[in-house]
Amino acid sequence: MIEQLALTNFKAFRSAEIPLAPVTLLTGLNSSGKSSVLQALVLLRQSYDASTLFSADGQSEEQGGFLLNGELLELGTGQDVLHEDFVRMPNLPAPLIRVGFRTSDGRDHGWAALYASEQDVLPLYTASPVPHVESVFNRSFQYLKADRIVPATSYPRSHQQAIARGFLGARGEHTVNYLRHHAQDTMMSAALRHPEARGSTFLDHVVAWMQELCPGVNLEAAEIPGIDSVRLSYGFDGTAGLESSGRRRPTNVGFGLTYALPIVVACLTAGPNSLILLENPEAHLHPRGQSRMAALMAAAAAAGAQLVVETHSDHVLNGLRLAVKKRAIPAADTAVHYFRRQGLRAEIVTPRIHDDGTLSDWPPGFFDEWENSLEQLLD
Ligand SMILES: Nc1ncnc2c1ncn2[C@@H]1O[C@H](COP(=O)(O)OP(=O)(O)O)[C@@H](O)[C@H]1O
Ligand SMILES: [Mg+2]
Incomplete structure (x- = not known):
């Protein structure tokens, strides 16, 4: 299971870590970043399905990368996806857009692509090996x-x-x-x-x-x-x-x-x-x-x-x-996130469901x- 999703420079998120449970509800105002959370996972899946979820070694002809437009998602080009107030990365030719997750066994997996404004395949700069047993890449x-x-x-x-x-x-x-x-x-x-x-x-x-x-x-x-x-x-x-x-x-x-x-x-x-x-x-x-x-x-x-x-x-x-x-x-198997916008950024508040069904806040x-x-x- 995915316990936490980590996003950097992805759409409404400058940098966010979003805990996920067996059932997670994403709630909040319109245009507050809810769909973007799903899209980050779907972007990994779409790139994996197209066999582009690997970082090119510079030797081969093949280009790996985030496939922004495909069968599941049409995100546009790099400039649509890069968070407007992006985290700068010194010593790199361009900012990175990163999607990662931590699984219940405590392992971190992540993929980071170099921003290119007009491209719709963003070349991967770092890439974890694809964990085949994980749900994002599963048949189901x-x-x-x-x-x-x-x-x-x-x-x-x-x-x-x-x-x-x-x-x-x-x-x-x-x-x-x-x-x-x-x-x-x-x-x-x-x-x-x-x-x-x-x-x-x-x-x-x-x-x-x-x-x-x-x-x-x-x-x-x-x-x-x-x-x-x-x-x-x-x-x-x-x-x-x-x-x-x-x-x-x-x-x-x-x-x-x-x-x-x-x-x-x-x-x-x-x-x-x-x-x-x-x-x-x-x-x-x-x-x-x-x-x-x-x-x-x-x-x-x-x-x-x-x-x-x-x-x-x-x-x-x-x-x-x-x-x-x-x-x-079980209450522990649920998560509820409330998204709201703070300026350009998405902010997330997470009320908890108690065992008796009441909410913490x-x-x-x-x-x-x-x-x-x-x-x-x-x-
Ligand atoms: N590249 C970007 N930089 C900053 N904000 C962005 C970027 N792309 C989209 N957004 C913002 O993300 C929000 C849309 O997110 P979305 O996940 O579709 O919202 P929701 O599903 O909550 O309605 C909008 O507020 C939009 O301005
Ligand atoms: Mg939405």
Whole structure:
């Protein structure tokens, strides 16, 4: 597991060390640096996937480096990524942008690239050997951005992404194909099994968790013969069996269900050493559904995964606090960071969740809008 992320000169961070737990919530005002934390990890993954996460020895033709633009992320060029008020490095031709992490065995790993304003591959100056067992570089890595798939009549069918790599896509675009392929697999992890699931398959558990969002919903993912696409369909209330005329296309079902499906599937892929990075799992969900997503995250952590989750939802926060209170996850396995901007820099405050679900501290601006509004209403 990653215990701490260390960033230097990366976007909103001049120099920061950010503790990470099995479930970490990144909260705070818009544009305060939350997504940048996820992006730093994804940048390592994207560079690793492109085989560029090594420092060139000057002898070979090959160029290693941070790949700023790729399949997962489009960060721009060096000048977009270098923190505006960067830490200067004497004796170096250019400042370094560094992303590192400490794992639970106490080992530090880090990669530092030389800034080049117009380039989108920043040459690595120092590079740790890639620790292959670590979650950032594992097969079981998921990253879902805030901007995800919307209801559609079909979705891509990529063997390489969904099946060979087991990756749902940064927008969740491979989720339906992943679900089609793994529907009948046995759900192995006891922690992730939903008590109300109708059977023991992966699909049964996806359906049970989706029913937390929309009671009675049922779903099916199937191939569309002859073309490289798959389709998703919904049924409702049991009687609307999947073969019946009660089946609905995603486009005729509420937006939130399809939007949440990648989050549910990502959490249910959790296993030891997986890393699941989520932006706004609450998007388009009603309050209870948001809270249940936090219960699902706690279950994913109990299955051995590490989750880092950007959220604006008090229901997600409260759902996690409840999971702690109900002993679904130890308090020590959670971290909550509140990000705010101090001038150019991101500043981080870290209230702790106690065993009884209470919080050690409520910094101003941290999910206090209920109180603020109530005070004015009662005035
Ligand atoms: N190169 C940079 N130097 C300084 N600040 C930056 C840089 N790039 C982005 N930022 C700042 O980072 C913030 C955006 O960070 P982001 O992680 O997307 O925010 P959030 O996810 O919290 O909304 C903005 O305030 C932006 O000004
Ligand atoms: Mg963001």
